[in-house]
Amino acid sequence: MNLTLRVWRQKNAQDKGRMETYETRDISPDMSFLEMLDVVNEDLTEKGIDPIHFDHDCREGICGACSLVINGIAHGPNRATTTCELRMRHFKDGDTITVEPFRAKAFPIIRDLVSDRSAFDRIMQAGGFVSVNTGGAPDANAIPIHKDAAETAMDAAACIGCGACVASCKNASAMLFVAAKVSHLVNLPQGKVEAHERVRRMVAQMDAEGFGNCTNYLECEAVCPKEVSIKFIAKMNRERMKAAVIK
Amino acid sequence: MKLDSKIPSGPLAKKWDKHRFEMKLINPANKRKFSAIVVGSGLAGASAAASLAELGYNVSCFCFQDSPRRAHSIGAQGGINAAKNYQNDGDSVYRLFYDTIKGGDFRSREANTYRLAQVSVNIIDQCVAQGVPFAREYGGMLDNRSFGGAQVSRTFYARGQTGQQLLLGAYSALIRQVGLGQVQMFPRTEMLDLVLIDGHAKGIVVRDLATGKISSHAADAVVLATGGYGRVFDLSTMGLGCNVTAAYKAHKKGALFANPCYTQIHPTCIPLSGDYQSKLTLMSESLRNDGRIWVPKNEGDKRPPDQITEEERDYFLERKYPSFGNLAPRDISSRSAKEVCDEGRGVGESGYGVYLDFADAINRLGKEVIEERYGNLFEMYHLITDEDPYKVPMRIYPASHYTMGGLWVDYNLESNIPGLFVIGEANFSDHGANRLGASALMQGLADGYFILPYTIGDYFGRVGAQNVSPDRKEFREVEDEVLARIKKLLAVNGKRTVDSFHKALGKIMWEYCGMARNEAGLKKALEEIPALREEFWQNARVLGTSEEMNMLLEKAGRLADFLEFAELFAVDALNREESCGAHFREEYQTEEGEAVRNDKRFAYVSAWEHKGVGNKPELHKEELEFESVELATRSYK
Numbered sequence: 001m002n003l004t005l006r007v008w009r010q011k012n013a014q015d016k017g018r019m020e021t022y023e024t025r026d027i028s029p030d031m032s033f034l035e036m037l038d039v040v041n042e043d044l045t046e047k048g049i050d051p052i053h054f055d056h057d058c059r060e061g062i063c064g065a066c067s068l069v070i071n072g073i074a075h076g077p078n079r080a081t082t083t084c085e086l087r088m089r090h091f092k093d094g095d096t097i098t099v100e101p102f103r104a105k106a107f108p109i110i111r112d113l114v115s116d117r118s119a120f121d122r123i124m125q126a127g128g129f130v131s132v133n134t135g136g137a138p139d140a141n142a143i144p145i146h147k148d149a150a151e152t153a154m155d156a157a158a159c160i161g162c163g164a165c166v167a168s169c170k171n172a173s174a175m176l177f178v179a180a181k182v183s184h185l186v187n188l189p190q191g192k193v194e195a196h197e198r199v200r201r202m203v204a205q206m207d208a209e210g211f212g213n214c215t216n217y218l219e220c221e222a223v224c225p226k227e228v229s230i231k232f233i234a235k236m237n238r239e240r241m242k243a244a245v246i247k
Numbered sequence: 248m249k250l251d252s253k254i255p256s257g258p259l260a261k262k263w264d265k266h267r268f269e270m271k272l273i274n275p276a277n278k279r280k281f282s283a284i285v286v287g288s289g290l291a292g293a294s295a296a297a298s299l300a301e302l303g304y305n306v307s308c309f310c311f312q313d314s315p316r317r318a319h320s321i322g323a324q325g326g327i328n329a330a331k332n333y334q335n336d337g338d339s340v341y342r343l344f345y346d347t348i349k350g351g352d353f354r355s356r357e358a359n360t361y362r363l364a365q366v367s368v369n370i371i372d373q374c375v376a377q378g379v380p381f382a383r384e385y386g387g388m389l390d391n392r393s394f395g396g397a398q399v400s401r402t403f404y405a406r407g408q409t410g411q412q413l414l415l416g417a418y419s420a421l422i423r424q425v426g427l428g429q430v431q432m433f434p435r436t437e438m439l440d441l442v443l444i445d446g447h448a449k450g451i452v453v454r455d456l457a458t459g460k461i462s463s464h465a466a467d468a469v470v471l472a473t474g475g476y477g478r479v480f481d482l483s484t485m486g487l488g489c490n491v492t493a494a495y496k497a498h499k500k501g502a503l504f505a506n507p508c509y510t511q512i513h514p515t516c517i518p519l520s521g522d523y524q525s526k527l528t529l530m531s532e533s534l535r536n537d538g539r540i541w542v543p544k545n546e547g548d549k550r551p552p553d554q555i556t557e558e559e560r561d562y563f564l565e566r567k568y569p570s571f572g573n574l575a576p577r578d579i580s581s582r583s584a585k586e587v588c589d590e591g592r593g594v595g596e597s598g599y600g601v602y603l604d605f606a607d608a609i610n611r612l613g614k615e616v617i618e619e620r621y622g623n624l625f626e627m628y629h630l631i632t633d634e635d636p637y638k639v640p641m642r643i644y645p646a647s648h649y650t651m652g653g654l655w656v657d658y659n660l661e662s663n664i665p666g667l668f669v670i671g672e673a674n675f676s677d678h679g680a681n682r683l684g685a686s687a688l689m690q691g692l693a694d695g696y697f698i699l700p701y702t703i704g705d706y707f708g709r710v711g712a713q714n715v716s717p718d719r720k721e722f723r724e725v726e727d728e729v730l731a732r733i734k735k736l737l738a739v740n741g742k743r744t745v746d747s748f749h750k751a752l753g754k755i756m757w758e759y760c761g762m763a764r765n766e767a768g769l770k771k772a773l774e775e776i777p778a779l780r781e782e783f784w785q786n787a788r789v790l791g792t793s794e795e796m797n798m799l800l801e802k803a804g805r806l807a808d809f810l811e812f813a814e815l816f817a818v819d820a821l822n823r824e825e826s827c828g829a830h831f832r833e834e835y836q837t838e839e840g841e842a843v844r845n846d847k848r849f850a851y852v853s854a855w856e857h858k859g860v861g862n863k864p865e866l867h868k869e870e871l872e873f874e875s876v877e878l879a880t881r882s883y884k
Contacts, residue, residue, distance in 0.1 A: 144387025
């Protein structure tokens with residue numbers, strides 16, 4: 001396949017940035033999107049041009065590092081797929097592909113396609129945990145947990161923290177990310193103890209980081225590589241109501 | 248140098264208890280006077296950093312990823328072992344210990360391995376308390392599955408994402424301590440060297456990967472939880488950032504490197520499809536519970552799998568190892584797959600693949616059950632290969648996956664450099680020459696939650712709080728070394744790309760130091776590696792500057808260390824004239840192709856001392872003493 005790439009290049013946080021166009025040839029349809037970028041980068045390096053910077057690590061869809069907006073869609077055209085899992089067979093020979101970073105006020109760009117998503121860590125710091133220290137935990141089977149509850153918790157816990165939900169939302173809202181953690185923990189007896197405090201603190205931090213609110217565009221769910229459902233946002237809102245009423 | 252493993256005296260089952268009693272304690276009010284640096288935020292690093300902070304120590308934690316939640320422990324799929332015996336199938340601490348030591352082909356330290364099995368039960372309790380959503384049965388109890396190398400069901404799992412869920416559990420404990428101010432977190436920060444003061448590890452020099460800034464950090468102890476070196480093969484199941492740099496820099500500063508040749512080649516990965524490929528994707532070994540592995544009986548049979556009748560198929564693991572069948576340990580399964588492919592019976596375009604077939608399981612259990620058990624793995628396979636494994640058998644082939652070797656540590660997980668602790672995959676101690684499935688997660692969390700937090704306290708108690716300043720001249724000197732090396736990398740200004748050097752190194756390692764090794768091949772590797780390294784320093788192309796985010800420079804630095812480390816790897820493999828676990832020397836095998844161990848000559852840990860780049864490292868031996876188990880020939884027939 002021969003492709004034309006339009007890629008966001010930005011030297012550093014201060015640089016204004018611009019789209020650059022690169023031609024690439026002989027791309028195999030079995031390549032992953034990032035392997036295609038590797039080929040482009042090898043070519044650029046040989047020409048003495050700085051390679052395109054992008055975050056990546058596991059390249060199997062679980063670490064959440066890769067973060068590209070491809071043709072306007074976070075993680076590209078395939079549903080339930082991270083950028084690293086996306087294959088070139090989903091494109092056609094001769095296509096022009098536009099590649100941009102995850103953009104949001106709370107995700108400042110560091111270089112090219114690399115953005116700073118540390119706001120997510122700060123939201124987690126505010127309450128995305130069960131306050132137990134190491135040692136002293138009761139036997140793991142001491143509290144039976146209904147299979148359905150465990151499965152629902154797992155559905156929410158599947159979030160990889162990539163930030164596609166934010167990048168795709170017109171409000172740059174992090175509601176799906178926060179709701180996933182809130183719902184994961186509130187569905188389990190271990191997480192219920194601190195449920196009210198958790199939701200209050202995490203939402204407050206989300207607001208402080210400059211993420212917007214949810215107005216039900218549902219783009220987040222559409223692009224989520226782990227198919228985390230927006231029903232968890234409803235769940236989180238219920239938890240917030242409870243936390244507001246029950247002091 | 249005399250290696251002292253510091254194994255406590257007394258009966259095996261009592262050693263850890265006894266040792267915990269004998270170790271020094273730090274008064275709760277004094278803990279805040281001590282500080283620790285933890286490098287790495289995977290299962291071992293995150294659990295250690297969180298647990299140390301909970302105790303009241305001041306912790307700094309470093310990771311090269313943009314968030315500690317992305318460490319590559321997250322890639323582990325299948326599960327975590329624990330001797331809970333919830334299934335009432337005869338499991339016990341002793342059985343898990345025995346399986347682990349046998350699985351490691353009697354090349355691990357008895358006392359460490361026993362302790363690992365002991366604390367395994369606490370790990371599950373801890374993770375459940377954190378809210379890790381393990382799979383449950385309908386009655387609400389935890390579910391288990393069986394895994395390679397074991398005949399009991401002791402593996403706990405969270406769908407095919409157990410590593411992710413355990414890591415997010417450890418991350419939640421870590422990030423809670425960050426919020427409390429007890430851990431200072433340094434993401435996107437790479438350790439580039441270790442700093443010693445009066446022979447003790449007292450700090451590190453790091454590079455901020457976003458800005459390029461070099462800085463020094465001091466503490467009373469340094470903990471390396473920096474993972475394995477499987478990327479020395481270039482293609483592996485590891486994350487692309489995984490590297491040997493931190494461990495290797497510590498090695499160059501005097502830490503002994505143990506058993507570097509013990510590297511695990513995982514049997515169930517998606518086969519290579521082209522030169523451009525950047526990594527090999529693992530398909531969880533748990534698939535072998537329900538999938539049957541086969542190849543055509545006849546050489547060169549290229550018909551599609553549905554046209555090959557039962558009689559024309561060779562279920563080679565079931566045939567060769569009837570009692571373990573498709574659940575034979577990883578090293579044996581990998582080697583068997585290589586054998587049948589070398590005979591020309593491999594499947595897929597390249598001929599380097601074997602079938603993993605679920606047709607029988609789907610007929611027996613129904614598609615829904617298989618989907619519930621392995622749904623995400625099937626989807627991942629489908630996405631990558633464009634083939635639907637519900638209809639067509641999967642194709643798998645072995646790939647570099649885990650490294651049992653690592654920095655030498657004693658029973659306290661302390662290296663021969665006082666104050667330098669090494670935990671998780673980065674150390675060598677628990678898995679011997681081969682690791683059993685679902686034991687890596689167990690070891691990472693055992694070290695981080697339940698072992699290091701005690702043993703580091705003993706070190707602190709012995710040496711006292713030092714309050715070392717990072718402004719001391721020892722730090723300046725190491726910073727200068729680090730800067731000089733970066734400058735040298737940028738000055739090469741050659742023609743060949745860093746990735747192409749990495750591919751070349753990977754080819755040498757896979758060819759001569761992979762699943763099967765021999766003297767001639769290893770000697771060839773020892774000629775080719777230094778030559779490649781020389782070419783790298785003359786012809787590598789590293790662009791940009793060091794005062795900015797520069798991923799090419801990061802890669803080049805890591806590869807430069809791999810190019811030195813690879814030589815140590817080959818030296819170790821050449822020295823070990825026996826076949827044990829994952830280390831298979833073709834000269835040492837039975838007529839049926841089974842490994843032949845040599846306990847008389849090689850029942851020791853090879854711990855190598857660095858003697859300068861290009862010089863032969865010095866071998867130190869830690870003789871392995873077995874008090875509780877008899878050294879048996881490992882048989883899975």
